[in-house]
Amino acid sequence: MRTDQTLSVVCALIAGIFECPPETLNARTRLMTDLPCESIDLLELGAGLNRAFRIDVDDELVFLRSLRVHAERFRHDGLEAGLAAEYPHLSRERIRELAEGLALADAAPLLRIGDIAAYAAHALEQGRA
Amino acid sequence: MNARNPHAYAGPALVSGASSELGLLLCTALLESGCRVFGLARSAAGLERLRAKGIAGALLREPETAPELCATLAGAYPRYFADLGHSRFESLVGGAAPARIMEWAAQDIGLRARLLRAVTRAMLTMRAGRCLFVSSAAALHPAPGQAYYAAAKLAGESLFKSVGLELASRGITACSLRLGFIETGRGREFLKNRAARAAALMPAKKLLQADETIQSMLFLLSDAAWGINAATVTMDGGFSAAKPEIREI
Numbered sequence: 001m002r003t004d005q006t007l008s009v010v011c012a013l014i015a016g017i018f019e020c021p022p023e024t025l026n027a028r029t030r031l032m033t034d035l036p037c038e039s040i041d042l043l044e045l046g047a048g049l050n051r052a053f054r055i056d057v058d059d060e061l062v063f064l065r066s067l068r069v070h071a072e073r074f075r076h077d078g079l080e081a082g083l084a085a086e087y088p089h090l091s092r093e094r095i096r097e098l099a100e101g102l103a104l105a106d107a108a109p110l111l112r113i114g115d116i117a118a119y120a121a122h123a124l125e126q127g128r129a
Numbered sequence: 130m131n132a133r134n135p136h137a138y139a140g141p142a143l144v145s146g147a148s149s150e151l152g153l154l155l156c157t158a159l160l161e162s163g164c165r166v167f168g169l170a171r172s173a174a175g176l177e178r179l180r181a182k183g184i185a186g187a188l189l190r191e192p193e194t195a196p197e198l199c200a201t202l203a204g205a206y207p208r209y210f211a212d213l214g215h216s217r218f219e220s221l222v223g224g225a226a227p228a229r230i231m232e233w234a235a236q237d238i239g240l241r242a243r244l245l246r247a248v249t250r251a252m253l254t255m256r257a258g259r260c261l262f263v264s265s266a267a268a269l270h271p272a273p274g275q276a277y278y279a280a281a282k283l284a285g286e287s288l289f290k291s292v293g294l295e296l297a298s299r300g301i302t303a304c305s306l307r308l309g310f311i312e313t314g315r316g317r318e319f320l321k322n323r324a325a326r327a328a329a330l331m332p333a334k335k336l337l338q339a340d341e342t343i344q345s346m347l348f349l350l351s352d353a354a355w356g357i358n359a360a361t362v363t364m365d366g367g368f369s370a371a372k373p374e375i376r377e378i
Contacts, residue, residue: 044253044254048254
């Protein structure tokens with residue numbers, strides 16, 4: 001499955017959960033700030049990813065739940081390298097963006113739809129390997 | 130739906146502990162009602178008992194695979210889930226070996242939690258599901274030697290209650306049924322020389338019959354019972370409501 005197809009499936013899943021048109025969603029849409037997303041929505045999304053892509057879903061990883069914990073761990077010891085190791089599905093550019101976002105004192109939750117699509121694409125790739 | 134069971138079921142039922150006496154009775158009653166059934170057993174002998182009754186099933190090894198197995202063998206993800214599973218481990222608290230305690234926690238609590246997680250995640254993709262945990266009156270009133278059994282039952286009740294609270298907004302509800310004395314499984318062993326005395330202490334002066342508990346399970350598992358959510362129903366004929374002095378057995 002191509003990356004844009006993966007993103008399209010993820011957007012359709014999220015549109016179903018929030019009952020919004022899929023075309024209003026894209027890779028840059030922030031789950032926790034642009035949508036009325038709560039923990040149960042993420043649970044439903046995780047289950048939906050599992051079913052749609054036939055992949056094992058680690059909710060902790062796909063939803064970047066421990067992002068700030070990792071940020072604290074790697075704060076003085078190579079933040080970008082540390083995050084890249086924890087989130088191998090994210091691109092270098094996205095890791096850099098996350099690191100910059102974490103540096104802001106009042107940073108909002110950073111999870112974007114593109115992160116979830118990247119997780120699914122990576123899991124599919126791993127499954128093929 | 131039939132004369133003995135007026136309830137209709139909108140999808141397959143996954144039954145764990147399906148090869149126990151009550152499990153087999155429940156599976157059979159569901160099948161007779163036109164419900165597709167997928168049973169989980171913990172042993173090859175248990176699986177054979179299921180097959181002998183014409184019940185599709187599998188061994189409970191990796192709970193995470195259960196919904197997919199149900200989809201393959203019963204046609205769809207489980208829409209209903211009845212959990213009657215339990216090991217036969219009983220011991221005084223201080224009498225259990227440490228390694229056995231760890232095994233108990235993994236089997237009677239951990240495995241149940243994993244299965245419930247897997248099943249409810251599958252139900253979430255349909256936004257519909259009904260879960261029933263078959264507990265025991267011993268959860269609240271354990272006899273000496275039932276501490277681990279009772280603790281696991283209380284843990285199960287708690288897990289199912291939380292599912293009902295967390296997922297009701299997604300169409301998934303859950304409840305527990307605490308059963309009293311019944312002459313099946315471990316109850317039969319306990320009542321072997323005590324049935325008459327136990328019956329005499331029941332407010333109705335008779336013991337519950339297995340079929341009567343199945344009728345309750347059929348209802349509690351049905352969509353019609355959705356309002357009984359995050360709750361525990363006691364079905365012991367009123368035994369546990371009596372004063373302690375007349376409950377000595």
